[in-house]
Amino acid sequence: MKPQIVQIRKELLSIINAVKTRIEIEKGFGVNTITLSKPNNVMTQPAKNPLTKKKPIKTTEADRQINVSEKERKSQLLEELRKEMLVCHKCSLGKTRTNLVFGVGDPMAKLMFVGEAPGRDEDLQGEPFVGRAGQLLTKIIEAIGMKRSDVYIANVLKCRPPGNRNPLPEEIVLCMPYLIKQIETIQPKVLCALGTFAAQTLLNTKAPVGTLRGRFHEYKGIPMMVTYHPAYLLRNPNDKAKVWDDMKKVRDFLNEL
Numbered sequence: 001m002k003p004q005i006v007q008i009r010k011e012l013l014s015i016i017n018a019v020k021t022r023i024e025i026e027k028g029f030g031v032n033t034i035t036l037s038k039p040n041n042v043m044t045q046p047a048k049n050p051l052t053k054k055k056p057i058k059t060t061e062a063d064r065q066i067n068v069s070e071k072e073r074k075s076q077l078l079e080e081l082r083k084e085m086l087v088c089h090k091c092s093l094g095k096t097r098t099n100l101v102f103g104v105g106d107p108m109a110k111l112m113f114v115g116e117a118p119g120r121d122e123d124l125q126g127e128p129f130v131g132r133a134g135q136l137l138t139k140i141i142e143a144i145g146m147k148r149s150d151v152y153i154a155n156v157l158k159c160r161p162p163g164n165r166n167p168l169p170e171e172i173v174l175c176m177p178y179l180i181k182q183i184e185t186i187q188p189k190v191l192c193a194l195g196t197f198a199a200q201t202l203l204n205t206k207a208p209v210g211t212l213r214g215r216f217h218e219y220k221g222i223p224m225m226v227t228y229h230p231a232y233l234l235r236n237p238n239d240k241a242k243v244w245d246d247m248k249k250v251r252d253f254l255n256e257l
Contacts, residue, residue, distance in 0.1 A: 067108070074107035077185045081178065085158055090174040093159035099126035100159065103182055105152035110254055112188035113137065114179065116197040116229065117157035117167050128153050133230035137194075140230070140243065144251035152186050154179060156201050167197055176201065183222070189257055190250055191222050195229030213246055216253070225250050 082102045088094055101118035104127050113129075121131035129137045138148050157167050157175050183191070193199040196209050202219050203212070203226075212226040227246040228239055 071108050074185050078103070078107055078182065081181055081185070085178055088178075091159075091171050093157065093161060093171060096162055097159040098123045101126055101128050101155060102158055103152060103154035104128060105148070106150055107152070107186055109150065109152040109186055110189040110257070111146070111150070111192065111250065112152040112154070112183065112186055112190070113192045113194055114198045114202065115153070115155045115194045117155050117164075118160040119164050119231075120160070123160035128155050129230070132234060136230040136233060140247055143244070144247050152182075152188065154182050156198055172197070172201055183219075188222065190253060191219055191224040192247075192250060193224060193226045195232060198229075199226040213242065214249075216249070223253065 085102060086100055101122045115128060118128060119131055122128055141148055141151055156172060156179055158178060161167055193202050199209055199212050200206060203217055209226060209228060216223045216225055218224060225246055227243045233240055233243060
């Protein structure tokens with residue numbers, strides 16, 4: 001067999017395997033059809049082929065020590081902030097909560113998710129996104145090739161509103177400084193706002209999620225993607241494809257860093 005034919009067959013096999021992998025990921029996320037869209041040119045250049053191998057960057061022992069020290073510093077700052085919030089009673093939610101739902105994840109995370117407020121399961125366990133919506137969020141994270149422990153997850157409100165009602169404007173105003181401190185401490189490369197309250201609060205807008213999603217915005221110099229809240233997807237599963245499109249943009253942006 002001619003070398004050219006062998007090479008062509010190898011390239012075709014590589015393409016087929018890449019497509020199979022993509023289909024498997026999309027099925028795992030709950031998407032039944034593959035959608036193709038033009039590259040998003042807002043704040044980012046067209047993504048390169050994610051299958052292209054990059055030269056490994058050598059990490060010295062000094063670099064590792066710096067990373068460890070930085071992680072310890074950030075962890076300490078977050079713990080101090082958490083302790084400060086444990087005694088926070090600026091609004092009535094501090095009296096009705098079971099547990100403070102501060103945030104969870106890697107203090108060195110490149111990707112940070114911001115949701116709305118804790119629900120019943122989160123209030124009981126003291127951790128954000130642990131109920132059905134949280135399980136779906138975990139699948140979303142895994143679908144872009146990451147683990148839940150690789151990211152940081154927080155909410156605008158740290159205490160559950162009674163009956164899972166919407167956050168009140170005064171509650172958001174009082175709790176927002178804590179979220180700002182979390183973001184400033186973690187310094188993620190990308191923020192992902194989940195749902196109406198997170199998106200509108202961080203962007204200071206009244207625009208609906210449907211018009212904000214699908215492209216990168218900016219929060220204090222940090223690229224931010226807006227997408228639907230996992231709880232919304234549980235009620236509207238047909239919109240999973242839209243969230244998958246949003247998350248692929250996040251994945252490709254992170255791959256380019």
